[in-house]
Amino acid sequence: MTQPIIRIDRLEKSFGSLKVLDGLSFDVMPGEKLALIGPSGSGKTTILRILMTLETITGGHVEVCGEQLFHMRRNGAERPADEAHLHHMRRHIGMVFQHFNLFPHKCVLDNITLAPILTKGEPRAAAERRAMDLLEMVGLADKARAMPSQLSGGQKQRVAIARALALQPRIMLFDEITSALDPELVEEVLLVMKRLAAETDMTMLLVTHEMGFAHEFADRVLFFDRGRIVEQGPPDQIFTRPTHERTQSFLRKIIAAGHRV
Numbered sequence: 001m002t003q004p005i006i007r008i009d010r011l012e013k014s015f016g017s018l019k020v021l022d023g024l025s026f027d028v029m030p031g032e033k034l035a036l037i038g039p040s041g042s043g044k045t046t047i048l049r050i051l052m053t054l055e056t057i058t059g060g061h062v063e064v065c066g067e068q069l070f071h072m073r074r075n076g077a078e079r080p081a082d083e084a085h086l087h088h089m090r091r092h093i094g095m096v097f098q099h100f101n102l103f104p105h106k107c108v109l110d111n112i113t114l115a116p117i118l119t120k121g122e123p124r125a126a127a128e129r130r131a132m133d134l135l136e137m138v139g140l141a142d143k144a145r146a147m148p149s150q151l152s153g154g155q156k157q158r159v160a161i162a163r164a165l166a167l168q169p170r171i172m173l174f175d176e177i178t179s180a181l182d183p184e185l186v187e188e189v190l191l192v193m194k195r196l197a198a199e200t201d202m203t204m205l206l207v208t209h210e211m212g213f214a215h216e217f218a219d220r221v222l223f224f225d226r227g228r229i230v231e232q233g234p235p236d237q238i239f240t241r242p243t244h245e246r247t248q249s250f251l252r253k254i255i256a257a258g259h260r261v
């Protein structure tokens with residue numbers, strides 16, 4: 001039987017006295033497309049940052065590709081994983097952030113090939129061939145030699161997606177990737193994401209406030225509130241027949257604000 005690619009078991013995360021994740025458990029199967037939705041501050045971004053090992057944990061277990069991401073001390077205190085282990089685990093996972101963080105003094109092609117060449121020792125020609133394929137996929141093959149300052153926000157975000165894909169991760173994390181964009185640029189990024197979801201067998205976790213997009217993109221939607229999963233299921237069920245009162249009131253507010261779900 002296929003094993004989950006991510007196992008989150010009784011995960012706890014506190015920042016000082018603020019408990020952000022409170023005994024959270026869920027599994028993700030290989031190839032699943034998951035949307036994480038819920039009110040601001042419910043811990044969605046923190047989950048992605050933990051998976052990316054940008055945060056440590058204060059309790060529980062996180063397993064990625066069959067290996068523990070963190071090793072807890074016997075007394076339960078958190079211990080940052082050592083650098084070699086982090087490096088080893090990070091190769092499985094890529095992340096795209098709200099702000100694209102492209103290298104401003106490098107052209108689009110170099111932005112994409114830098115990490116494969118430097119961190120994986122790939123020959124430049126092979127890295128550039130794959131970068132061109134990825135640029136084709138995100139609709140920017142004609143921008144390979146452009147500088148980031150010459151691109152729109154939507155184009156920069158599409159380059160950031162290509163850059164994360166260049167390292168060929170098995171899991172991709174997307175954190176609010178359209179929320180820094182002008183509304184007219186959102187659609188082009190969503191189209192790329194839908195294409196990625198349809199054409200690849202990568203596991204994808206998306207944190208978003210765009211409910212319409214979560215509906216179209218995801219196989220499964222997790223609704224978070226206060227560091228816990230309140231309700232989860234296929235998008236049609238969550239968006240049209242939510243059963244939990246908190247999911248219902250969250251969606252009512254979104255619809256009242258004029259957004260589609």
Ligand SMILES: Nc1ncnc2c1ncn2[C@@H]1O[C@H](COP(=O)(O)OP(=O)(O)OP(=O)(O)O)[C@@H](O)[C@H]1O
Pocket residue numbers: 015018020038039040041042043044045046047
């Ligand atoms: N480094 C940090 N130090 C202290 N508190 C933090 C830190 N990172 C996050 N938090 C707090 O943890 C809580 C959860 O934040 P998180 O960003 O995970 O929520 P979210 O559900 O992604 O919210 P949003 O939808 O607004 O992005 C918030 O109260 C936030 O202020």
